[in-house]
Amino acid sequence: MSDAPVRRPGELTARELLRWTWRQLTSMRTALVLLLLLALAAVPGSVIPQEGVDSLAVTRWKDQHPDLTPIYERLDLFNVYDSVWFSAIYLLLVISLVGCIVPRTAVYWRALRAQPPAAPRNLSRMPDSTSYETDETPEAVLAHARAVLGPRSFGRGHRLRRVPTSSTEKADDAVSAERGRLREAGNLLFHLSVLVVLAGFAVGGLLGYQGGVILVKGSTFGNSLTQYDDFNPGGLFSPDQLDRFAFTVEDFHVDWLTEGPRAGMAQGFEADLSHYTDDTESRDEYTLRVNHPLTIENTDVFLIGHGYAPVITVRDGDGEVAYKGPTVFLPQDASFLSFGVVKAPAAEPQAIGLEGLFYPTFANVEGDPVTLMGDDLNPTISMLAYSGDIGLDDGSPESVYVLDKSNADQLRDAEGDPLRLDLQPGQTQQLPDGLGSVTFEGVEPWVRVQISQSPGKEVALIGVVLALIGLCGSLFIRPRRVFVRARAADGGGASTLVEVAVLDRSGNAEVDELLSDIVSALRGPRPETSAEEKDPS
Structure with missing residues (x-):
């Protein structure tokens, strides 16, 4: 077994x-x-x-x-x-x-490369067919059908089945014509374009990078890894691929809506930049807008957001400046109500930390503080104060937008309630226990820019264009076959029975009008033959 x-x-x-x-x-x-x-x-x-x-x-x-x-x-x-x-x-x-x-x-x-198929044996069984009788010979009818359906006739023409040239081949009693073969080419091109788009994204994901940084008006960015707030390189990206350039945010403008249901929201914003590279001695000016990036060599700079940076000064108990400068506050909603943190670890006798909100257009509505719109028409900060260990002593990296309050003491007012600093530009408030003071100097705008290299974007664009071409071809090209058979009528005599059938291969087109036009062309007058065609010599 x-x-x-x-x-x-x-x-x-x-x-x-x-x-x-x-x-x-x-x-x-x-x-x-x-x-x-x-x-x-x-x-x-x-x-x-x-x-x-x-x-x-x-x-x-x-x-x-x-x-x-x-x-x-x-x-x-x-x-x-x-x-x-x-x-x-x-x-x-x-x-x-x-x-x-x-x-x-x-x-x-x-x-x-193949020929159109031979005509079916019984054309009358096809869904779109007709027939008529004529006094012409079958050979004359078929010759005229080839002229009507040929590549240079009847609209854009058809490809015809080859006429037998050898005596051993059986002569056809029908003309087979076909058109619309490019429809399948459109389908193939569309699917190939998907591959091209995927390849473009893959190239960009492997060889490119994307990073972001927040810049206050007047600050300068140099294109190095240390300057980025966040940086996401591709798998094959090397820091040596970074283009050497720098730019400065010279000014910033916002167009605010003042009427309608969206009043108070930003309609548009733009930043005026001056930029230069290592190879140029002079600076070039550029107005950076949404969807209008600045291109420097192989790098694109996009404007993707904006906000406010209140200028805050913190003085310690000795009257020395422990912290001063614009502090980035992050917007929390469409009205630009923003949250921010201030850290003054060098303050004496204790480090000071602040966290709270910035109101661009402050208003008190039924006892609740709100901001009426995003424009800084009535800027106000409202912050809580802490002292002691604010999480910077161990030297570990920590986000500038997070204040570690786990080991800090919250400052309180004379009534024992949490001390809240409510300040407008130019105002100063003293901290209890001689810890110092906080001054709200003013407001500066900031912009968030995205800096990226996308080496595969041209490939992806080509793929998208190919997809549109292929989609148009597959939608608008109608593949069809036309068959014309001519043979002696069953009743005898000199009459010829002509059968015409049209087959729409897409399955969703009306061909009655087309069939009628073909029959009309076949039964119409014959074109006159020129002298050159009669005697080529």
């Missing part, structure tokens, strides 16, 4: 299972499903703040949702486009498209 294992009915071998898996993966249905999954997988990246785009927004989100943060971190939802599951969908889609396009291209190439 043989020791070979017995296969159950329907059981697949390992090779057959791999072949079945490959066929399923490379089917057009699977490619469409994976494309839909990729689109759905990108949704969290546009809804949830991303580490590589805005780390400050990620920090705020984590502070506001402490229960969801561990789950989101485990699922890599703060870094969607670099996650394992997103990359797996991406790679499977690429494999599926390649495995789908290559065989279809080979089949299409063979079909493109």
Whole structure:
């Protein structure tokens, strides 16, 4: 007896299972499903703040949702486009498209070189057909049909089935014509364009980078790693690829809406920059606006946000300035109510920390402080004060937008309530116990810019253009076949029965009018033959 294992009915071998898996993966249905999954997988990246785009927004989100943060971190939802599951969908889609396009291209190439098929035996059974009788001979009818349907006649013309030239070949009693073969080329081009777009994104993700920085009016940025607030490089990016340049935020303008339901919101904003590179001695001027980036060599600078930086001075108990300068406050809503932190670790006898809100246009509505609009028409700060250990003594890095109050003492007023500093520009408030004073000097605007290199964006743009071309071809090109058969009528005599049929291969077009036009052209007058055609010599 043989020791070979017995296969159950329907059981697949390992090779057959791999072949079945490959066929399923490379089917057009699977490619469409994976494309839909990729689109759905990108949704969290546009809804949830991303580490590589805005780390400050990620920090705020984590502070506001402490229960969801561990789950989101485990699922890599703060870094969607670099996650394992997103990359797996991406790679499977690429494999599926390649495995789908290559065989279809080979089949299409063979079909493109093949002749139109011979006419069916019974044209009257086709859904769109007609017939008529004429006194012309079948040969004359077929010759005229070739002229009517040929490449240079009847609109854009058709490709005709070759006429037998050898005596051993049976002469056809019908003309077969076909057009619209470029429709499949449009389908293939569309699917190929998806690959091109994916390749462009992959190149940009591997060789490019994206970083962000907040700059107060008048400050200068030099393009080095230490200058960025957040920096997200590609897998193959090297710091040597950074272009050497610098720019200064000279001025900033905001156009505020004053009427309508959106009154108080920013309609548009722009920043005036002066920039230079290591190779230039003079500065160039540029007005940076949303969707109008500044391009310096291979780097793009985008304007993506703005806010306010109150200028605050903190003096310690000895009257010395422990902290002074514009402090970036982060907007919390559309009215630019902003949150910020001030740290003065050098203050004597104790370090001083402040945290609170900035109101661009302060108002007291029924006892509650609010800001009426984003424009700084009535700027006001309202902050709580702390002293002692504010979390900077151990030398560990800490966000400038977070104040560690775990070991600090909150300052209180004479009634024992938490001390709140409510100040407007030019006002000063003393701190209790001789710890010093806080002065609100004024307000400076800040802008947030995104600086990036995207080496694959031209490739992605080409892919998008190819997709539009392919989509237009697949939507507007109507593949069809036309058959004209001429034979002696069954009743005998000199009459000829002409059968005409049109087959729309897209399955969603009305061809009655086309069939009528072809019949009218076939029954119409014959074009006169020129003397040159009669006697080419």
